[in-house]
Amino acid sequence: MMENKEELARIITAENGKPLKEAQGEITYSASFLEWFAEEARRIYGDVIPASAKDRRVLVLKQPVGVAAIITPWNFPSAMITRKVGAALAAGCTVVVKPAEDTPLSALALGELANQAGIPAGVYNVVPCSRQQTAAVGEVLCTDPLVSKISFTGSTATGKILLKHAAGTVKRVSMELGGHAPFIVFDSANVDRAVAGALASKYRNSGQTCVCTNRFLVQKGIHDEFVEKFAKAIDKELHVGNGFDAKTTQGPLINEKAVEKVEKHIKDAVSQGASIVTGGKRHSLGKNFFEPTLLTNVTTKMLCTQEETFGPLAPVIRFETEAEAVAIANAANVGLAGYFYSQDPAQIWRVAEQLEVGMVGVNEGIISSAECPFGGVKESGLGREGSKYGIDEYLEIKYVCFGGL
Numbered sequence: 001m002m003e004n005k006e007e008l009a010r011i012i013t014a015e016n017g018k019p020l021k022e023a024q025g026e027i028t029y030s031a032s033f034l035e036w037f038a039e040e041a042r043r044i045y046g047d048v049i050p051a052s053a054k055d056r057r058v059l060v061l062k063q064p065v066g067v068a069a070i071i072t073p074w075n076f077p078s079a080m081i082t083r084k085v086g087a088a089l090a091a092g093c094t095v096v097v098k099p100a101e102d103t104p105l106s107a108l109a110l111g112e113l114a115n116q117a118g119i120p121a122g123v124y125n126v127v128p129c130s131r132q133q134t135a136a137v138g139e140v141l142c143t144d145p146l147v148s149k150i151s152f153t154g155s156t157a158t159g160k161i162l163l164k165h166a167a168g169t170v171k172r173v174s175m176e177l178g179g180h181a182p183f184i185v186f187d188s189a190n191v192d193r194a195v196a197g198a199l200a201s202k203y204r205n206s207g208q209t210c211v212c213t214n215r216f217l218v219q220k221g222i223h224d225e226f227v228e229k230f231a232k233a234i235d236k237e238l239h240v241g242n243g244f245d246a247k248t249t250q251g252p253l254i255n256e257k258a259v260e261k262v263e264k265h266i267k268d269a270v271s272q273g274a275s276i277v278t279g280g281k282r283h284s285l286g287k288n289f290f291e292p293t294l295l296t297n298v299t300t301k302m303l304c305t306q307e308e309t310f311g312p313l314a315p316v317i318r319f320e321t322e323a324e325a326v327a328i329a330n331a332a333n334v335g336l337a338g339y340f341y342s343q344d345p346a347q348i349w350r351v352a353e354q355l356e357v358g359m360v361g362v363n364e365g366i367i368s369s370a371e372c373p374f375g376g377v378k379e380s381g382l383g384r385e386g387s388k389y390g391i392d393e394y395l396e397i398k399y400v401c402f403g404g405l
């Protein structure tokens with residue numbers, strides 16, 4: 001098993017470039033969903049409901065929804081599959097996985113492991129396809145009456161296309177879509193903890209996760225100290241390079257398009273008055289490598305604060321009041337993760353309740369794990385994955401009434 005884990009991690013680094021250490025972390029994370037849902041399978045309880053008539057008995061059964069089509073992204077090529085497949089198999093569904101064009105190998109490797117683990121043929125199916133074929137394959141999966149459930153992780157734009165397709169046969173859907181995570185640092189925060197959280201939340205996977213911080217909001221009293229320490233930490237702790245080098249913390253971005261988006265956001269911000277504190281350009285290694293970047297004097301008029309960058313860019317907006325920060329944080333049509341640092345208990349409750357997101361990190365920058373519900377509000381999606389709630393996405397509730405007793 002250890003051999004498999006090491007091999008899977010190497011496949012991930014080879015196909016999406018993330019540092020081997022992060023890939024190893026992903027494999028542990030990926031396996032944790034299979035373990036979690038293997039246990040949850042034993043707790044798919046039904047109910048006995050007190051009936052309204054003497055001669056009746058009422059039961060609730062939970063049944064698998066049926067075939068689940070699973071469409072996944074490249075940024076966690078193994079874990080995004082197991083988070084869905086673990087729940088689906090535990091519920092009793094068979095699955096058809098369509099992995100991202102950039103990362104089909106992890107999905108196929110999981111197929112081999114499924115065979116080794118004794119999963120019967122036909123239960124875990126993989127349909128890799130080219131970029132050109134993606135839309136057509138996606139349409140078949142989302143419109144075929146044999147498929148009962150679509151579970152998708154990816155961009156909001158693609159999610160909307162799949163929702164339209166799924167409407168034709170009224171399929172069950174789970175959607176984990178884009179985020180635009182705010183990371184608020186209040187004056188009362190512990191700056192060093194906030195910097196450590198900022199580094200992890202922003203630069204994990206080179207900024208290519210849907211829960212990565214996309215905009216930093218820092219209160220004016222703590223702003224300069226936070227920026228200075230954050231810049232120092234970026235320069236000292238982040239190393240761009242080949243994912244297979246032990247020292248690398250930042251691999252290449254997934255493709256040229258991703259690099260162009262980061263460049264576009266920086267150019268737009270600088271043209272509107274933002275200052276580059278560190279980074280700001282393609283790395284000297286060339287290709288898809290980009291320097292971890294920190295911008296200050298950022299405003300809400302800039303592109304990088306209006307849409308997901310999905311890259312190693314940290315824009316910092318300075319704010320004065322809590323109400324202002326919450327208003328900026330919530331001025332988005334998506335709401336996946338949000339983070340804030342504060343040591344004021346009343347403020348912690350207020351802000352945690354007010355943030356319009358599905359997941360909140362209070363004094364924590366990394367919050368995903370198998371036992372916690374992952375998902376968003378607004379255009380960040382529908383449904384929850386992982387946790388005791390995740391299995392419900394693959395179960396139907398059937399009410400059975402026994403009459404004439």
Ligand code: ADP
Nearest residue numbers: 071072073099100101134135138153154155158
């Ligand atoms: P990203 O921008 O993160 O690559 P996408 O939403 O484009 O996000 O991709 C996520 C997944 O959705 C990938 O597996 C991709 O192949 C798939 N995908 C993209 N477009 C379509 C589509 N029209 N129909 C079905 N799947 C799609």
